[in-house]
Amino acid sequence: MVEQVRKLLEKRLGSTAELENLRRSILRKREPSRTCISVCGGTGCRASGAEAVVDALIDEIERRELQINVELKETGCHGFCERGPVVVIRPKRIFYQRVKPEDIPEIISETVLNGNIIERLLYVDPVTNEKIVYEPDVPFYKRQTRTIFGANGEIDPTDIEDYIAVGGYSSLNKALFQMSPEQIIEEVKRSGLRGRGGGGFPTGRKWQSCRDAEGDIKYVICNADEGDPGAYQDRSLLEGNPHSVLEGMIIGAYAIGSHNGYIYVRNEYPLAVRHARIAIEQAMDYGLLGGDILGSGFDFTVTINKGGGAFVCGESSALMASLEGKIGEPRAKYIHMSEKGLWDSPSLLNNVKTWANVPLIINKGAEWYSQIGTVGSKGTMIFSLVGKINNTGLVEVPMGITLRQMIYDIGGGIPNGKKFKAVQTGGPSGGCIPEQYLDTPVDFDELTKLGSMMGSGGMIVMDEDTCMVDVARYFIEFLKGESCGKCIPCREGLTRMSEVLSNITQGKGKREDLDILEDLAGILSGGALCALGTSAANPVLSTLGYFRDEYIAHIDEKKCPAGVCRELIQYSIDPEKCEGCLRCLRACPTGAISGEKRKVHTLNQGMCIKCGACYDVCKFDAVIKQ
């Protein structure tokens, strides 16, 4: 016990000098030329088998007794989830993708010990067919500006010393000892940082109003209830670099005069919860959280709160209700949460990404920060580039990059030679942007002008096989399920909208339905209580605006041009192409397909449930979907 206390006291950093001494001693111990194998340990790569790769590496390194020469690091998400498990061998940053445990002995013997490159594990550029050896040369990374996300690939998120080694907590140091709270708020204001959670509210102004609000007790909250389907950058940041979020929160707390903080994180993100928890414990041990932080006399603690899986809890007042142990219903916000929030005290709530931007602004200054981006949107934004796109993953780019650069230069375009149809941004409250606007610069204001929004940074690419009516139905269905039910426009409006859209996708739509949809959209945006409702019609309005012809095809011709809406499509077998292989016959769950070996099969429409199993298994493209 005494020994433990002594150790804890030893770790505790009581001053600026002690933090800098620790940083120097960590860096001294680290040999920059030493081989370091970093394996991405994000949820994505884990789903692809990263843990088995790590185990194989541990075994192989031990078997060859290389522990002294080779360092193994399980890092956070590198962003290139499509290619996982991802392994990077430093210092040269050799990039191997889709690595399997069987590849490990060869990686050690060939690459680590002999410096040879293993060709088959390299990434092949889908555009040029060129094999790429080094991580920075991969087009997916090359065109990014990874100021917030960059450290993810370098540090072990469960080791605070890794974060300190890359300059971590130096901003906190600067904020606590060289700046007054007013100066910090001024710096954040001048940086032009806007909230990364969706609304894009100027962060500095929010901080100011919370500092000015009356009350002895104030709270700082990190919103990690990333509910937008199709977005996962908050998860990756909290998983991969939790200390950067904590550091931002501590600086924010000092600036507004708060001593208690919460991280509200989705229960669906177990790894993020674990890493945030470890980070808090370590920061406490090192005296970077808790009482008398770095000997400054400032106290601040952070508690983790797991969400119950309700999308509406991403809304600030609903989130705070949930923190109080109540159901997550929003309230009208004529009084801002920054004045009366959690337990009726002034509360400063920011998104994970917003918090992670703060240390950077404090460290490098508002001038530096505001050089990146556009007039109205400063800095970088992390997007999750997903859907029908070659390079799926997380990308960090300066505000103002065009959609085309993002989708084609970084994302590598649409797979299988299909045609681009739309990109959906801003989650369920956003909209679908068609091809003619691909050269629009991406920032808060431009996306809003197009009837969409920045949101949390989800960017879902859709190709010619995506039905836009179905997409609108999907989002409305989603929002209907997630509406808390407190206000009538949202509860009833979404239910009605969903009925109308379902009818259209089932071929039961009428022309008047389009007017009804527009009417309902107006009621929602004018009458709903919170942003979930007021923005809920965006997916419908944007698809109606840009893809009205698809709605018309569903209504007038009873056809789904993309071949998605089940009631409007029909599968049949092309006798010219059918080889009689029995594959579809075996796959059919209802026995709707009959035939014999090497004879053309036939499909009984009456028995077909349109599950598409035959379409998937046919090797000769003989199953027609129309």
Next chain:
Amino acid sequence: MALALDFPKVKAIVESYTEKVDSLIDSYADKKEELISLLQDVQAEFNYLPRDVLIKISQKLDIPLSQVFSVATFFRAFSLKPRGRHLVTVCLGTACHVRAGQRLVDKVERDYRIKPGETTEDMKFTLETVNCLGCCALGPVAVVDGKYESQMNPDKLDRVLRGCK
């Protein structure tokens, strides 16, 4: 034939659970506001929220049962019904949706005759859907007993489910 139930053993199990539940609820005695997290702990223990435990929470922490019930039914993560031995969660986030995640649900619905939120009669499988697991690059995604299965199709999911005992 005598009844093969070992009564002292059953009694011991019941008692150990009662003890566990009591100490769990007691550990939240002075933090009533953390009701959601208490319910999460209960669900982690029992796989669902048993009626008796909800009543006990209400009595011990002096929270109206109506409030406990409203929280337990508001959030998606909670189930008031016992769930099966294997939990199959299919992601229907946008990225999984455009890559045909719904067909995974259709497959399980068809083969096991359960809808999302339901459990098979033999208590083997519970099917649930989730709005996004944040593995959008790997969609469609299904999670079977906590293990993430990426780039799924109905056929692959079938194989995974057949492997469940």
